[in-house]
Amino acid sequence: MLHQSKGNGEEFINEVASICRTSHVNVVTLLGFCLEGHKKVLIYEFMPNGSLDNFIFKKEPKNTPLLCWEKLYQISIGIARGLEYLHRGCNIRILHFDIKPHNILLDESFCPKISDFGLAKLCPRKESHISMSETRGTIGYIAPEVFNRHFGRVSHKSDVYSFGMxxxxxxxxKENNKIAETSQASEKYFPDWIYKRLEQGTQEGPGDEELSMEENDVVKKMTVVGLWCIQPIPDDRPTMSKVVEMLEGTMNSLEVPPRPVLSSPIRLVIESSTVSSMVESSSIVI
Known part of the structure; x- marks a missing residue:
């Protein structure tokens, strides 16, 4: 049920129009909707495992199972395929503009499905850039060019950035869970952990979790691909087709992206009450 919607039901109509154009295993299926006065209801297929954020941030640790690295890896590939479909597989390109764990639903087999198209924009596939009158998305996942045109023009690469975050x-x-249990969040976590692990080639995961060789490769691959996706300049980011290729390929074929230079840090905000970490590109040293 949508309790708040911009304009005269603009987001609601936009979501219905966008989702009705899709048909993909990694995009949630809209079964129906109701629009009666101020009452707005979307009826999606049932997702028994809820949204991805429940497993990343584990709001109820005792009731939420811990996903293994292979499962997380398969979830990441599924999300990437869903985004690739929205960008290239539809007869009209759909830019989501609100990719985040809260908007990734999981079915009984933990197959990920992209949902919540309230902020989406439709554009012809031949057009690579779009014009926007206002910032769209969630703080921490918004690409730099969406709120500052100095970085470049808004395009499908903005979704790539959100996916990378x-x-x-x-x-x-796992480190997010540990941070959430402490009184103070570590703003140095992401740059310190990511580059330290990549430099040392360690086989320890977040929270000093011992990893197998296969799990270590999965963690490294997801990390390096994520770093490519959050490059500040849109042209430096891969397309979602390339992202799928990188995730499905071998770690040996991936290179760590060059050090980005930013004048200000990019903050990753988890919840309104918890700032889990910050990606501060200006402090990154490879």
Missing amino acids: MLIEMVGM
């Missing part, structure tokens, strides 16, 4: 959160899920 989410991918890094998935890699750091």
Whole structure:
């Protein structure tokens, strides 16, 4: 049920129009909707495992199972395929503009499905850039160019950035849980952990979790792909087709992206009450 909607039901109509154009295993299916006065209801297929954020941030640790690295890896590939479909597989390109763990639903087999198209924009596939009158998205996942045109023009690469931020959160899920239990959040966590692990080639995961060789490769791959996706300049980011290729390929074929230079840090805000971490590109040293 939508309790708040911009304009005269603009987000609601936009979501119905966008989702009705899709048909993909990694995009949630809209079964129906109701629009009666101020009452707005969307009826989706039932997702028994809820949304991805429940497993990354574990709001109820005792009742939420811990996902293994292979499962997280398969979830990341599924989300990437869903985004690739929205960008290239539809007869009209759909830019989501609100990719985050809260908007990724999981079915009984933990197959991920992209949901919540209230902020989506439709554009012809031949058009690579779009114009926007206002910032769209969630703080922490918004690409730099969406709120500052100095970085470049808004395009499908903005979704790539959001996906990258989410991918890094998935890699750091266990550390997120530990941080959430403390009184103070560590703003240095992401840059310190990511580059320290990549430099040392360690086989320890977040929270000093011992990893097998296969799990270590999965963590490294997701990390490196995430770093490519959050490059500040849109042209430096891969397309979602390339992201799928990188995730499904071998770690040996991936290179760590060059050090980005930013004048201000990019903050990753988890909840309104908890700032889990910050990606501060200006402090990154490879």
